[in-house]
Amino acid sequence: MVPTLRGGGLSRLRQLNVLTAIAALRAAGPLTLSALAGRTGLSRPSTKEVVDELMRLGWVEETPPAQGTLGRPARRYRFRAGxxxxxxxxxxxxxxxxxxxxxxxxxxxxxxxxxxxxxxxxxxxxxxxxxxxxxxxxxxxxxxxxxxxxxxxxxxxxxxxxxxxxxxxxxxxxxxxxxxxxxxxxxxxxxxxxxxxxARAEAVRGAARDVADAVYLHVGRRMGTAVIIDGKVHRGFGAASGEIAMLPQARLFDASEHLQSCAVIPEGTPPADAAGYTLAAARAGDPVALAAVERYAGDLAVGTSAMVLLLDPQVVVLGGGFSRSADVLLPPLRARLERACMRLPDLRASTLGDECxxxxxxxxxxxxxxxxxxxxxxxxxxxx
Missing domain, CATH: 3.30.420.40 (ATPase, nucleotide binding domain)
Known part of the structure; x- marks a missing residue:
């Protein structure tokens, strides 16, 4: 975010110019003085003065020219993120x-x-x-x-x-x-x-970028949820927002048992792999696994529809470890939400998986x- 000028004298203006240059370099990577001036709205002499000060402070460094560059390339500068x-x-x-x-x-x-x-x-x-x-x-x-x-x-x-x-x-x-x-x-x-x-990761670099209102479903061996309101993850008054899984009637807390205890799972399968085996079998068309997925989606839809009806989000993001099987999980979840919600939000799968x-x-x-x-x-x- 580029800071805006709010009063003050020359020192204030210099400080804001410095922050504006830092923001531009962090957002765009190595830039020439002319390109940086264009992005900040500063004159080229002012940009040079700011860059010199940031280099002196240790926040900006000049980048070496690319190998094979002919002639004298324009100097390029970058933020020292390291x-x-x-x-x-x-x-x-x-x-x-x-x-x-x-x-x-x-x-x-x-x-x-x-x-x-x-x-x-x-x-x-x-x-x-x-x-x-x-x-x-x-x-x-x-x-x-x-x-x-x-x-x-x-x-x-x-x-x-x-x-x-x-x-x-x-x-x-x-x-x-x-x-x-x-x-x-x-x-x-x-x-x-x-x-x-x-949910913050989805808002910054995932499926909820540029989304004002979203519900995040953290699906895996346990269940969690979060909400994004006006582009920000909502914490709540006591930092307990999104804990709908604590409500037994929401049927979220134990929903994953449908996938982790399915009859298609071979005996001796490690617990960490059990749900994945069920989801793979459902993808292959196994009727027992498909029934387990339907039961899971049915439980997931109860708490999710309550959140959707309350918040009217633009997007519902399916994230967490089970999101790798979104192709199997989203269709039955979408069908359940269509029946329960006045308006069906856009359902999206996370690309962040376990790293969310x-x-x-x-x-x-x-x-x-x-x-x-x-x-x-x-x-x-x-x-x-």
Whole structure:
């Protein structure tokens, strides 16, 4: 977002010019002075002055000419996104994922650690630490290079980052996750509900880009939902928005059992693969698997139709691990919603899959960094 001028003297104008140039370079990549001037609306001499100042501060660097370039190419400049780093965490019931990204949110490395819902708390916390250490090592960085760590996890999360309630992982209930992460990692820490982070990823880089109002269905071995209102993920007064799965009548909490306990699943199939086997069999036309998918879609439609009737969204996004089988799941869900809703929204499949939460955590950290440091009323930080 390019900042707008709101009063002030020459120093204020210079600050806004700097932020305008940073925003343009972050959005468009390497630019010549002329191209940057065109994007910012500044004169070329003013653009040169701003770029020189940003280079002195360490936020902008000149890019080398491409190999094979003939003659003297125009100088091109880019934002030094690698001058700081961000970590995103997805702390789920069955997996812990960590990702390292630059300040523009470009992911550099990722790691995953398997856990189970009944994994003891100390082992779960150790897995978090190992996942972060692993992605840092793969990216050639240390925790001292990290500016913000954003974590998404299952359960009802208080605004302060404490897990108020978690049905899927009982040991998680009451745990001060933000406090623990702050003691563990010497950087700024953010904690948010995983489904809301997944919805944020869809809004930033997925199926809900440029969508004002959307319902996000986080479908997998457990169920979560989130809502986007006026282009922003809605947290609610107590940061508990979207927890419709907590209502038994919504039939969302146990819906995945239809896919995970289907008779077509061979004996001995690992629980992580059970639903995938059912969905593959349904795709192949197996009548038992197709019936299980119909039952799943029927349960999914109850809570989804309630959200659609309440919010009247433009889009419903099917995301999470099961979204890889959207070709099987969306047709029966669409048929059920057509019968229940006054107006059927556009149903879309996510392309982010299992990476939705960790990607949303990175996007959450980028947005927080922007709010803290790249706005007209915030001090520009010093690159590392």
């Amino acid at each position: 001058s700081g780093h961000l970590v995103g965490l997805d702390i789920g019931g069955h997996n812990i994922r960590a990702a390292l990204a630059d300040l523009n949110g470009v992911i550099i490395s990722e790691t995953r650690r398997p856990v189970e819902p009944d994994t003891p708390l100390d082992e779960r916390l150790a897995a978090i630490e190992h996942a972060v250490a692993g992605c840092l090592a793969l990216g050639g960085k240390t925790i001292e290079d990290v500016w913000v760590l954003a974590a998404g996890t299952i359960g009802v999360i208080t605004p302060e980052g404490r897990i108020l309630y978690c049905a899927a992982v009982p040991a998680w209930t009451g745990f001060d996750l933000a406090g623990h992460l702050r003691r563990l990692f010497p950087c700024e820490v953010l904690v948010e509900n995983d489904s809301r982070l997944a 939460v960790v990607t949303g955590a990175i996007d959450y950290a980028v947005a927080h960094l922007d709010d803290q440091h790249f706005t007209p009323d915030a001090p520009l930080p010093t690159p590392r």
